[in-house]
Amino acid sequence: MTNQRREIEQREKETEMTHVMDSTMDVFVDRRSGDPTGMAPSSERRQFANSHDDLSPAAQELAQAIDGYKLRHRRRFITYEEMLSVITSLGYHK
Numbered sequence: 001m002t003n004q005r006r007e008i009e010q011r012e013k014e015t016e017m018t019h020v021m022d023s024t025m026d027v028f029v030d031r032r033s034g035d036p037t038g039m040a041p042s043s044e045r046r047q048f049a050n051s052h053d054d055l056s057p058a059a060q061e062l063a064q065a066i067d068g069y070k071l072r073h074r075r076r077f078i079t080y081e082e083m084l085s086v087i088t089s090l091g092y093h094k
Helices: 003-025 057-072 080-089
Strands: none
Touching: 057 080
């Protein structure tokens, strides 16, 4: 293969790649940014929507309090200290 032929093939590949990159840039949607208005979501998606149904009333109250804490503080998981603060906010003490 001659050098000219290699150069031509290289330019063709670069042109194809540029075309591919240009076409994908038009359809990209950044979903990490969330709501474009900047407002917090009104409800959080949950994996188990009915997970509190089989709990006792006291356990349901605790679960709802923890869920509320997570939503207010935009936390998916909480630490033991945060859980303790939720429990004490419900009136429990040692």
